[in-house]
Amino acid sequence: MDGIFRILSTADGGRSWSVLPSTGMPAALAGEFAFAASGTCLVTADHGPDRAWFATGGGASTRVFRTDDRGRTWKVTSTPIPSGPAAGIFSLAFRDQRHGVAVGGDYENPTAAPDGAATSRDGGRTWTVAARVPGEYRSGAAWVPRRGDTVLAVGPTGSDVSRDGGRTWHRFDPVSYDAVDCAADGACYASGEQGHLAVLRRR
Template identity: 80%
Template sequence: MRPRTISVLVLSAVALASVSGFARRPEPDWRLTDPGVTARLRGLAAVSDRVAWASGSDSTVLRTVDGGRSWQRVGPADPGLELRDIEAFDADSAVVLSIGTGGDSRVYRTDDAGRNWTETFRNDDERAFYDCLAFFDRRHGLALSDPVDGRFRILSTADGGRSWSVLPGTGMPAALEGEFAFAASGTCLVTADRGPDRAWFATGGGASARVFRTDDRGRSWSVTASPVPSGPSAGIYSLAFRDAGHGIAVGGDYTTPASAPDGAATSRDGGRSWTVAAGPPGAYRSGAAWLPRAGWLALAVGPTGSDISYDGGRRWRNFDAGSFDSVDCTAGGACWASGEQGRIATLRWR
């Protein structure tokens, strides 16, 4: 039986347990791979059970096409980049975001498996700081900057990241004093299936951790407060939407990673309102992902461990104590995680 078939069967069992209340559910477990680097890998793009990309510090981009048994280092030639977000379309094509003020915020694209990269955007505004990017499809995508002149700034592409333009700020609500987004895992800005024009981004830093939503690919936005605590280093670090309506938010304060009361929330109305999780992870979490084809099953990761939810993010249970920054799952049910010291893992079930 092929590994992908096994994965689908296991996920079907998980979904059945989730909706039927069975006590015994398949247990998740991370299988570490060895990419041969010590970079911190905050950017992650899962393409399939065999293909994944990861990006991180010191211009690091990694690529595997054999399920993590071997990795190739294929990053841009420019040294010293903090590559915090990567979006991959297949085994050959990917877009990666470098973060930082001014010209350190850049976007690169490859179409030959990382052998060559083209710089397609370089920020020329010293006030801007780009945090994350997301794509609706292979052509249309957005990138998010912290506020400039009191409003978050949005970049848009209609050609797969080969060119970018700054969208007018007239449709963006005003930012709160001290409000910003977190470039911790590349998931502060997300899209969802069955919502081809809809995207969300999450914030912290100010008086309230908020979620912004667009229904027209970034031209206009609405915003709502969440119950997740906010502060100078606290707020929502990661969003994940199962579909156009159901979302989860996780976060906390990275300066106190072992404690995050009310550090997770859920939405059932497309991000218009949020309810604090009845049983949050209880610790700072920087990444979250849904498992497609698995009912209401979701994952969250952070420096103190990984958690699983069987009920759409309302209650979480820890299953691993290892440090990860990012998690991503494919439409076929393959899940990957990445983090500090070159840690990359694939999810398996016991």
């Protein structure tokens, strides 16, 4: 709106919402937007109530915005994940306040996503392309609780797992899913087109 991203905030568990002042938000790039595919282009930190991130595409570069004061002010950094009219970062996931992963690609070309995954070790201030990426468009990501560096990514051409914090990824399932989330007991749930639902449990 008017060249910036508009943020709404709640302080009562979602019963009421207010639009935050725009003075602390950096300007958007031309054509920049955030994807809603998985519901995880914007994430908050369970490990610190003041911190949140959101990721973008569509502009000259993909970017990650970060707040440390509940959305009143934001800082933004570019990432190496490619951007385009239908391309960018579709999902963020943070294990803690420092370790994060970003996944994405181009939803109009889902079978090719060079540099489509990146990691951060400093709370989203800087990002590094994964040494081995999924290689295809991924729309959702989630850390597996109580499994250290294990993180999942899903997309229309399959699912991948990383056991080293997002640095290398390996395909483990070919079914199409759009979103993934994990419960505190370690069970992970994925949903996708045509009512597809799946659960991945720890053995």
